[in-house]
Structure formats: C-alpha cells, structure tokens
Ligand SMILES: Nc1ncnc2c1ncn2[C@@H]1O[C@H](COP(=O)(O)OP(=O)(O)OP(=O)(O)O)[C@@H](O)[C@H]1O
C-alpha cells in the first residue's frame with residue numbers, strides 16, 4: 001500500500017463515507033467489530049449478484065495534480081467500465097475536521113461485470129493515487145463488509161483488514177464544506193497566486209495570467225470616489241443597471257472578470273474548481289488595481305466582484321438544499337483581508353420565472369453554470385443564499401422586477417444615502 005494511502009488509515013474507523021445517489025447523500029461508517037447494527041441504506045437494496053467498490057483519490061502533496069486527476073478519473077471510469085456498471089460520486093471525511101475530505105466514486109456492478117471492473121481497479125491502484133475498497137456480504141449473509149485493497153510489487157490483493165459497514169448520521173453541513181477554504185474559495189492573493197503559479201507547468205496560459213497580475217496587492221491608495229458593485233444571477237439586469245449608473249453618475253464602469261482576462265476565461269472554465277476559482281479570485285485583484293486607478297478620478301461601478309466569486313464557488317462545491325451550506329457567520333463567507341472593500345454592494349434579485357423570461361428574450365448562449373442555474377432550482381437558491389451570507393461588506397438586496405428606470409432610481413437612492421454622491 002502506498003505511503004499516501006497509509007496516511008488515511010490511522011483514523012479509518014472515525015471516517016464517514018458518503019455516496020450520492022440521484023443527488024441525495026447516503027452515509028455509512030466502518031467498524032472492526034459488528035455490534036448488530038443495521039445495514040447502511042446504500043447497501044440495503046443491493047442484490048445478491050451485485051458487487052460494490054469505492055475508489056477514493058487521496059490528496060498527494062501536488063494539489064494541482066490531484067484536482068486534475070479527479071476530473072480525469074471520472075472520464076476514464078465512464079469510458080472503460082462496462083456500461084451496466086453504475087457510477088456515483090462518493091467522499092470520505094472526518095466529521096468537523098477541516099481539509100479531511102477525500103473524493104472519489106462508488107461503483108455498483110454485478111457478477112457479470114465484476115471481472116472487468118476489478119481488472120480496471122487493479123490497474124488503477126498500481127499506477128494512480130487511489131485507495132480501492134470492495135464491498136461484499138459477510139459470512140452470515142446479513143451484514144456487509146468493506147475489504148481494502150493493497151498493491152504489492154507484483155499484484156493487488158484485498159489485504160489488509162476487513163471492516164463491517166454500518167449506518168452513520170448525516171453531518172450538520174455538507175461534507176464538501178470541510179475543504180472549501182483555499183480549495184474553492186481563496187481568502188488571499190497569495191493563496192490564489194500559489195495555485196496559478198503551480199499550474200504554469202501544465203497549463204501554458206497560466207503564465208500569461210501571472211504576467212497580468214499587479215505586482216503588489218493593496219499598493220494603491222484608497223480611491224477618493226465611491227466604488228459600487230452590482231451583483232446578481234445572470235439576466236437580473238446588471239448590465240442594464242451598470243450602464244445607466246455609469247451615464248447618470250459620470251462613473252467608470254469596470255466588468256469583472258477584467259477585460260484583460262477575457263482571452264483566457266474559456267480555457268480556465270474547463271479546469272477543475274481549484275484552478276478555475278483561483279483564476280476568478282486573481283481577476284478580482286486585477287479589478288481592485290483598476291478600481292484604485294480609476295477611483296482617483298471618478299466614481300466606479302463594478303459589474304460583479306468578490307461576492308460572485310465566492311457565492312458561485314460555495315454553491316457549486318455543496319450539493320442539495322440550502323441547509324447544506326456552511327452556517328451563517330461561517331468563516332467561509334468572510335471577505336479576504338487583502339482585497340479592496342467597495343463602498344456599496346447591491347444584489348439584484350428577481351423572481352425565477354421573470355428571470356427566465358428575460359433570458360429567453362435576450363436569446364444569447366449560456367455558460368454551463370448559467371444552464372445549471374436554469375435547470376437546478378436548488379443551485380440557484382444556494383447561490384442567492386451564499387450571496388446574502390457574505391460579509392465585509394454585506395450586500396444590499398434590491399428587487400429588480402420593476403422597470404429598468406425604477407430599479408435605477410432605487411439604487412441611486414441607496415448610493416446617495418451611503419456614499420454621499
Ligand atoms: N428592469 C428590467 N425590466 C425588464 N427587463 C429588463 C430589466 N433590466 C434588464 N432587462 C432585460 O433583461 C435582459 C437581461 O438584462 P441584463 O443583460 O442587463 O442582465 P445581466 O444581469 O447583465 O445578465 P448577465 O449576467 O447574464 O450578463 C436584457 O434583455 C435586458 O434588456
């Protein structure tokens with residue numbers, strides 16, 4: 001067994017395992033002795049002929065490689081596994097222990113597919129950073145056991161220990177919340193920069209992004225003029241409002257991510273969350289630099305900023321209903337201490353049906369995340385709630401359903417109240 005896999009073992013019996021079936025998580029744990037507990041739900045409906053496996057990707061020191069490999073693993077499994085084999089997202093974590101989450105996949109096959117599945121897993125365990133387990137009924141035929149596989153110099157064996165699987169309670173928050181900090185959301189320039197720098201060897205575009213970054217964060221003075229950020233889901237009217245604010249206030253309008261990143265955006269949108277989110281986080285620091293420059297001469301209006309970066313990242317990392325999000329007041333919602341704080345952040349909200357109507361009328365292409373917003377009402381609710389929970393500055397919500405002019409007047413009132421313009 002590799003030394004990385006060994007490091008997962010000392011607290012193996014304290015770990016909780018989660019398998020996501022049709023979007024709902026099922027939790028189980030393992031025990032060395034069986035004390036008459038139930039069979040976990042995820043195994044209850046498994047037929048006698050079925051066989052189950054887990055493939056967990058343990059985190060090597062190279063986070064970039066691990067993140068890339070996790071995405072590639074899914075493609076490989078989908079491509080090489082027999083079509084009858086069912087693949088579900090899986091994770092394992094130590095409750096309440098930060099950064100303890102490891103992700104992977106749960107496979108369900110049957111006696112006809114077990115040989116090709118096992119051949120593929122044997123190959124994986126010898127070449128890739130994975131920990132493989134198989135699950136089978138215990139001798140009494142009532143319980144299920146987990147067998148951990150181990151690779152030796154020449155073969156793969158289901159070695160080590162046999163554990164019983166038992167039901168486990170759902171954690172208070174979604175397990176993904178354990179790893180959000182500095183993997184999905186970056187709280188300092190240095191953390192995001194570090195990821196982008198390490199990408200340089202495998203993603204040539206990363207070098208071009210690094211060259212665009214300001215040399216020193218917070219190097220500029222605080223802007224003399226107010227800086228107003230407009231946030232909201234797509235088609236809530238940000239572009240319409242920011243254009244009007246620019247004209248009415250004689251302000252400078254800055255889009256986010258900044259225009260200089262446009263050539264690289266589609267490239268980074270294809271990358272796993274660690275890399276993609278580092279790209280957007282760095283975009284905010286470039287915007288902050290531009291804000292410092294322009295804000296010395298005019299008020300500045302920014303179309304999206306940090307709220308968008310954090311809210312979309314948190315809402316994507318966590319699945320299921322809004323109650324799965326990290327609790328209100330969690331450090332996950334804190335503003336990065338080294339990032340410029342705008343004078344006012346306005347969040348435009350809109351009834352989902354009206355938003356869809358505006359999207360249809362506009363008739364433009366949509367990004368995958370925008371498609372997701374359309375199809376997945378829970379995702380939309382999680383993004384909106386994450387927006388509301390971010391603090392330092394918190395956003396002020398404005399109903400965007402009245403006419404464009406009424407929305408403009410409403411926001412001007414807020415700006416005049418808060419920014420003395
Ligand atoms: N208050 C409003 N009432 C009715 N229609 C509006 C209003 N504001 C904007 N629209 C229309 O809704 C559509 C979406 O608006 P807009 O492009 O400003 O949204 P957005 O938030 O910038 O979207 P995205 O983030 O996807 O760029 C446009 O066709 C726009 O003309």
Ligand SMILES: Nc1ccn([C@@H]2O[C@H](COP(=O)(O)O)[C@@H](O)[C@H]2O)c(=O)n1
Pocket residue numbers: 234256257280281283284304305306308309310312313367369
């Ligand atoms: N500061 C920002 C701005 C945007 N994003 C991400 O971009 C997507 C929405 O942008 P649109 O141009 O389509 O409005 C969304 O996926 C955000 O995650 C960001 O992260 N930070």
